[in-house]
Every structure is written in C-alpha cells, then in structure tokens.
Amino acid sequence: MARSLPRSFYDRPTLTVARELLGAILCRRLEGITLRARIVETEAYVGETDLACHARAGRTPRTDPLYGPPGMAYVYLTYGMHHLLNAVTEPKGNPAAVLIRAAEPLEGIAHMEKARGLSTPHLIGSGPARLAQAFGLDLAWNRTDLCGKDLWIEPGDPVPSRSIDTSPRIGCQNCPEPWASIPWRFYVADSRHVTPGRSRPKLLVTKPREFGNNRASRVRGTSHR
C-alpha cells in the first residue's frame, strides 16, 4: 500500500516534478492512522539564479537541505509562525525544490480537522501553512526522507495537462523580473482545495462601470500605527 514515489522521481527537472506531483498523495503515518491528501497545488523554486528561491542566498545552514539529495523534505518557518513543506528536487548539489502548496484531504480527515481547529473541508489544506498544520509538520520534519516511512508521497491518478493551470508564484511579487512573473505555480484548475482567491482567472465578472463616478482619489487612510 505504501508505495512511495522513488527517489528517481525527484531526481529530475523541478518543473517536471512540480507538474507531476499534482494528483499524487501526501501521506503521514501516525499512531493507528494514516493521513492522506491529494496534492492539488505546487510551486517550483529552481536554483541560485531564481531570485525567489531561498538558494539565492547561497548555501547557508538554512538552505543546506536544498543542496542535498532529491526526495528529502525541506521545511522552514515563515512569518515567524507558519511552516511550509517542500520536496527537494534535482541531483545532489543542485539547490531546488517544489513547494507543496495545497492538498485535498482524503484520509484521517478528523485528525486534520482537529489539528486545524476547524472542519470546513476546503479550508483544511488550501495553503502551504494550512497543509503543514493539518499534517502536524514543523521544523523537526526538516530533512525527513520523503522516500521513508513516516512522511511520504504516493502516486495518484495523473492530472491531465488540460486540467492544470499555471500562474506566477504567490508571495513573490517583490522579486525582480522575470522571477516575479514566471508561471511556476501549478494547480488543478477545478479543485476547491487550492489557495483561495487565485484559483480562477477572474472570468468576465467586472461589470461595466455605469456612473462616471470614477473617484480615483482613494483616501489613503490616516495611517496611524
């Protein structure tokens, strides 16, 4: 049952791994139960030249896992309170990884709901920090072998390319171009379990402005902090 993806799966170009991780099943063994969730959103971070990738700073104690063998977990803390899970990719020495951004709970859902403190299905794993919280992942999981027995990823039903959408990576707006705009985020287009607010490329929702009341002067609130 626990047929985890082999290390060779991760030992490939990061963009390929990011696409093919869609539909795969993230799993964690707990006492008595197994958590399973279908990955529906990923982002690729590729090397020191990618100025959105942590490896832009070179090899440091923090980024060291990115330089290690493929198939290892890279977990770090962001904003002082959120943990994010990555899968290290490409041959050893090539600092790159796939950020696992969102997943649809399949098994062990009650445990995930408890860990998240809520039970709204599409809010359990729809974001990298939410997913990490649902799975109980923190810094102790950094460098965990994803080809091991505690935390692993199983093959799932492949997502056809027509069902995959792309976008710029979230939270990289301040990076220099082309890194801010390069479409290295991949997600299952019709999934309700992706990061909210960015799943749909905004259809023709914008109504024609009827009253010429185009007040551009947006009062910039009295910024008292």
Added chain:
DNA sequence: GGATCGATCGGCT
C-alpha cells in the same frame, strides 16, 4: 467577494 492589517521570529544584510 475583495482589500487591508496585525501577528511574530529566524535568517540574512
């Protein structure tokens, strides 16, 4: 439904 803002801390400049 969209925009804004505060929380909170490790790592790098």
Added chain:
DNA sequence: GCCGATCGATCCG
C-alpha cells in the same frame, strides 16, 4: 534592523 514562498479577522461594498 528588515523582511518575508502566510493566515485569519475585520471592514467595506
């Protein structure tokens, strides 16, 4: 010191 690979509460429309 400064700034995040974020989330959730809150306010507004």
